[in-house]
Amino acid sequence: MPALPLDEAGKYVAGAYAVFVVLILIYVAIMAAKLQRIERELGELAGLAEKRLK
C-alpha cells in the first residue's frame, strides 16, 4: 500500500497520540478521585482522634 498523503495520515497520527493523552488523563482523573477519598477519610479520622483526646 503506498504512503498516505500528509493530510490523511495526519488524522491517524493525531488520533493515535490523542488516544495516548486521553488514556493518561483518564488514569490521572481516577487517581485524583482515589486521593480525594483518602484525603477525606484522613480528615474524618483526624477529627475522630481529636474528639477522643478531648
Place this chain on the structure above:
Amino acid sequence: MHATYGKGLRTLSIATVAATALALSLVFFYAPLDADQGFIQKIFYLHVPLATMALVGFMIGGVYGILHLRSGDARHDMRSYVAIHMSVIFGVGVLITGAIWAKASWGHWWVWDEPTLVSFLIVFLLYATYYPFRYAIEDRDRQARYASVFAVTAGAFVPLNFLAVRLAESLVHPRTFATAEGGLPGEMWLTFLVSLAAMALLWTTLFKFEMTAKNASAQLSRLRRALDRGAGSSSARIAPGVATRPD
C-alpha cells in the same frame, strides 16, 4: 508498611515531562519521514515504546511475584499487582494505537493472521484475567500467593511468546530492529531510543504514583484499625475504610 514511595516522585515526574517533550520534538521536527510509510510511521515512536514497556512491565510483575513467593513480603505482592496494572493500561494503548496504525497502513483495523498482533492480544487477555482471578479469592494470603504464581507464570510466557513470534515468518508487520534491509537510519534510532526512555520514565512515574497512593491507603487502614482498637468493641466502630489490598 513503612516505605515512603512518594520520595523522588516530583523529580521523576519532571524528568518524565522533560523526556516526553524532547521525544515529541524529535518525532515531529527531527526524525525524517519514512520513505515507505510516510507520516503514519510517526505512530511507531508511540506504539512500539508503549508495547515494549507493557511487556517489560508484565515481566517486572513476574519478578516481584518471585520475590513475594520467596519472602512472603506483602509489599512485593503490591508491587507485582501495580506493575501488572500499569502494563494492562499501557496494553490498552498498544492495542488502540496499533489498530489506528493498521487502519492507516493496511486499510484494516485488525488483521487476524498477523502473529505479532494476535500474540499481543493473547498476552493482554491473559493479564486481563488477573483481576477476576485475584479478587475471586477472599483470603488475603492465599490471594497474594496465587496472584504471585499467576504473575510468575504469565511473566515467563511473555518473552517466550515474543521469541516465538520473532521466529515466525511475518509478511506484513514491520520489524523495529535489524530488518533485512539494514534497519533504521541514525536519526530514527535516536528518536526511537529517546521515545523509549520517555515511555520507561512515564511507566516508572505512574508505577511510583500508584504505589504511593496504595501505601497511603494502607496506612489509613492501619490508622483506622488502631483507632478501632482504641475505641474498644462496645463503642461505635469507625465506618469501613480503605482496603489495604490493591483495589
